[in-house]
Amino acid sequence: MKPEPVTVATKGVVAVRPWKLAALAEVIGATLEGDGNLDIRGAAPLDRAGAHDIAFLSDPKYRAHLETTQAAAVILSPREAAAWATPRARLLAANPYAAYAKAANCLYPEPLPPTGVHPTATVAATAQVAADAVIGPHATVGEQAIIGARSVIGAGCAVGDHVTIGNDVRLHPRVVIYSRCVVGDRCVLQSGCVIGADGFGFANEDGRWIKIPQIGRVVLHSDVEIGANTTIDRGALDDTVVEEGAKIDNLVQIGHNGVVGAHAIIAGCAGIAGSVNIGKYCRIGGAAMIGGHLSIADGAIVAAATPLFSSIESPGMYSGVYPVQPHRQWQKNAVQLRQLDTLYKRVRALEKALAGETPATEEHEED
Amino acid sequence: MKPEPVTVATKGVVAVRPWKLAALAEVIGATLEGDGNLDIRGAAPLDRAGAHDIAFLSDPKYRAHLETTQAAAVILSPREAAAWATPRARLLAANPYAAYAKAANCLYPEPLPPTGVHPTATVAATAQVAADAVIGPHATVGEQAIIGARSVIGAGCAVGDHVTIGNDVRLHPRVVIYSRCVVGDRCVLQSGCVIGADGFGFANEDGRWIKIPQIGRVVLHSDVEIGANTTIDRGALDDTVVEEGAKIDNLVQIGHNGVVGAHAIIAGCAGIAGSVNIGKYCRIGGAAMIGGHLSIADGAIVAAATPLFSSIESPGMYSGVYPVQPHRQWQKNAVQLRQLDTLYKRVRALEKALAGETPATEEHEED
């Protein structure tokens, strides 16, 4: 079976809400140039947009597509618009990508399942579920849990006792929220994420590990997104906190007692050990690994695949990635890396020899 | 409680289909030497095989086991067979490991649960489920979804609206397939994997993140295997595609809009960012990390734990792994790595000094 790539036909099942171009321009705060009466029925890349699609130009490397695009209208910066003579409608925005994001959200509103509690769901008698919330099939809602207005608990989710879920929250299928955790308004949790599992805390006694009860919570402030199969552990005594607007990708691990600052972004496969304080507006690259008890300054950027074992005091980008090479070249260089300290000493010895000194004593100082 | 290791007793509960050796040889395309009438009732390693087990020799380092094995028959290459005088039955095959794989599939067919929809499952009225498909307990099948012949939807799976699942597909328990995704014939999806969660796409406006609706799909072609808790994100506008025969291990992340080429293999914990094009027959090692928008040439090999941030234009093996050392040695070398560029300049200065030049000017050129 080789399914066809996306076409109008396969995209036809996406729920689209059509807009008049003028209305769309107003809602996204863009300046309209052209026919505001056009019907917009979808979004598409510049090179494949059809007569009722809106497209956007954000990265100048796609500028050539402007000449051939069939889009009904294009969102772009005033500067790009000025350089493009065209009969097509345009929406001018200082930040075309953000304007496109708003337009796409207008065109493709998240479909809401019918409100109410599915007959197969298990909701504790003491839980408070808003009348216009959705509890999906086979979901479980624990004692004293609170589910806010218009929130959707997907199929098979497990919401523990005393959990509080705000308004307009979306839990995709099979999310687990352990007891007493808090999910703020408008959070989106993708499938399989686990919020509030026990932090990894054990005391060692004579070689054996004694579990430390993890009695803190996980608290997600509003507008947080959590990726599929990501895990965020509850605190040992304090809470683990994700502040408002932070976005966390798939398969990320956040250890107990940590804080993810407001509007920070953490890409997939990153691992954050316990008690890490990630500042506001930080950007943590995919598969970056951050050791325990560190602080990352507001706005700092940790490059993808970088292991970090000391705190970052000031913004800027920090990297620590082994450069890739064809295997045989890598092998030769790696051999030398294993004895780099020795090479350094040999260079110093050469410098001293050239200067007429003897290096022997200094070698001992080093060790 | 210390359970016994695998024994005939514990293996006794595995569903085994016995074969006559001659029939098995024919089915797997091997040349029989010896008694074709032998009953084969299981597979086992050479050194622990019993009188009704088949074993195989693929790696020459286990050759010594041939002398002592109690196996009913051994699959091996004609060359190894020629060097081994024995009264035991043998199956000669150019590729003994592949021949063993076929034999093991004959002996241990995947058990199929009883067909039909479990009474606790929730299947939408508009879904089309093949009469001989299996919908397990507490599974959910969405509106307009299609489930093909002999396919098994395990316990607690959530199959979204408009999903298409081909024939002979196996979804182990608790798999999630988001709406509109496509799963080709004979795919195997291990538990906990999440297919089609939203790609990680946000536009930044004044420090805040605006979600970009992810309206593409995930399309898995036929004969794909997806590991436990692996996540494959749906495309933003286009699809994310895994081509036929590709095999993906556990806890792998595949970002939106990517393509995994036919018969590629991706080992556990690998992270593939968005819009990556992995060629056919590629091999991506465990915990390798591939940055966004890259292309990997057909047949290229990325070593385990290698971070890759530039495209690979031609096949071959590529590595970028820090060499491990005892901690104290590592510390010394890492200190020097942090100032390697300076060491390089000192070497150049030495070269110039030996050649009678002054290095001072050039230092400035570098910065």
Add this chain to the structure above:
Amino acid sequence: MKPEPVTVATKGVVAVRPWKLAALAEVIGATLEGDGNLDIRGAAPLDRAGAHDIAFLSDPKYRAHLETTQAAAVILSPREAAAWATPRARLLAANPYAAYAKAANCLYPEPLPPTGVHPTATVAATAQVAADAVIGPHATVGEQAIIGARSVIGAGCAVGDHVTIGNDVRLHPRVVIYSRCVVGDRCVLQSGCVIGADGFGFANEDGRWIKIPQIGRVVLHSDVEIGANTTIDRGALDDTVVEEGAKIDNLVQIGHNGVVGAHAIIAGCAGIAGSVNIGKYCRIGGAAMIGGHLSIADGAIVAAATPLFSSIESPGMYSGVYPVQPHRQWQKNAVQLRQLDTLYKRVRALEKALAGETPATEEHEED
């Protein structure tokens, strides 16, 4: 919504079992100094403990908090106690952190749901479930499965056919145990973990992959903890084994046929390939990656984020982590790392030149 941090109010919903201080001292094996009649109703950090909380001092860097703490009693070493003149009650213990762990387990016993099989659970007729076990909502228990005394199978768990689960086991919601696996007494499995999915075994024939049936099991001995969304694959022919007391964090992958030694600890995001033998008492850091078929000596420590591709023969700590730097400095050093072998040769040439030799021939020996 910005929820308040943990307060007495939010912690009030935690199930606490109050203790007299003298009784607590006796149970945890500490020496009481002060009023044994005090009521202890919780645990808290030194600097935030209230009049009925117990606190502890393990790391000397928090010693200053002793002067201002409001804790009812403090657990600390005899040596720290001797240096602290105070009217407060103290519990003296050689290992204060372990003593605290025991005390916290007394104060915060894991709440047990009501025993019995939830009406929405699906339990096979041939399964044996202890009368005092708990089978949660929407859980599935397969044919011939055994669930031991006082064990809890959380909401939405899928326990396969012929699985054996010991006594006092805790499966949090949405755990999957594939058929025939074994879970020892007192194991704790966090949500989303997958035990016994197929190992990643394929034979290559002409570029295509043939699946090798994975007929071994996963066997977890007693007192093992498995983190959220961790995956442990079943063996190909042998078992994958986690020995008693080993603790494994979130999002860890353990490949088929491996052994994790008794009391070993593996931190989050670590990846262990197939057939790896991790010794007893080993410590594997977060995001460490261990290649296939290796052995790690008892008690060895692999640093976080370290990729390991050769066996470790003796205890000690092993590291292989790229040192992080501001991006621009990293770039310069990485460029030189890519040609480190050349730099080495240039140094050798310099040494020979200073000694009056010509290096040219030797360069050729290298390649």
